[in-house]
Amino acid sequence: MLPDDLVMETCLLAGEIMLRSGGETYRVETTMAMIAQSAGMESVHSFVTPTSIIFSYRSGERSLTRMIRIPERTIDLNKVTMVNQVSRSVVSGGMAIQEAYRRLQEIDQEKRQYPNWLQNLAAGVASGSFAVLQGGSGYDLLPTAIAGLCVNISSGYFQQILRIKFFAEFMSAFLGGLIVYCFCLLFPVLHLNLMIIGAMIPLFPGLAVTNSLRDLMAGDLIAGISRGVEALLTALAVAVATALILSFGR
Known part of the structure; x- marks a missing residue:
């Protein structure tokens, strides 16, 4: 996977987890933008609704745009908090984008905090x-x-x-x-x-x-x-x- 594609996958996964778990629209957009900008991406734009995410940025001469659908949503604010922690670590330089992607995959697979x-x-x-x-x-x-x-x-x-x-x-x-x-x-x-x-x-x-x-x-x-x-x-x-x-x- 190319570095630019990895950044896109990381941003979309973070946004998907947050939106599916009851996160606010502005928080989803801000989190994805912060991760992409910390990875050196330019012209970062996003359009988020309760059922979809459209995300794009430019890396050098290459432009990437992706859209995903969110068919089901629930309430799991613990996952929203964990994704926020990952994004802060990426922005502060304490976590590489590869590690952030792996951590987000783990968060996505985790069961709900309360049975x-x-x-x-x-x-x-x-x-x-x-x-x-x-x-x-x-x-x-x-x-x-x-x-x-x-x-x-x-x-x-x-x-x-x-x-x-x-x-x-x-x-x-x-x-x-x-x-x-x-x-x-x-x-x-x-x-x-x-x-x-x-x-x-x-x-x-x-x-x-x-x-x-x-x-x-x-x-x-x-x-x-x-x-x-x-x-x-x-x-x-x-x-x-x-x-x-x-x-x-x-």
Whole structure:
């Protein structure tokens, strides 16, 4: 692999990991540009959206341009932090580009910092606690935690089957609401409205909204609007599922 091609592969891999792991658009562009410029590349330009990366630079008389697609995204801010550390090491001269590429490959292959069972358990605890914080009783805690746990587990499962995020989130929200509704039928003392709100906590697009606002303020209008629409669709899926469940109790 030619040195120029290695720089391109390193930059694209760094950007892909960050974007796929929930990194902001401006952070992806800055990281790729810093790595390329530290390797001596000129006229470095990038165009990043939530689903694609276009990157180009000039090395002597040779110009390189590449584009990659990012079909799936998740949230793993630990990987974003590790890629940032690699880019800082490259810029400071403490890591060669070959070593940086190998390290990025290792980061890409690493499993998530927290196992799935722990993430699902945390989602359940957050759901139950939120219902209580909103004014629910202690009786609402466990049923809402169970519903939130099921929502978090089913979200990934439905997305693998349906391949359309909106419908996967709708099905997960509907399942969580249905579990809460069944608990309320069995135990009328429970608070249906508060429990439904708590059960939907794992689906709330907090990071998408934050990144959307950050991209818009930074001037990345396409990326900001795209993330905002993505968050809006998630909220719409949750709202429709919730409305259906509440209509059962009329």
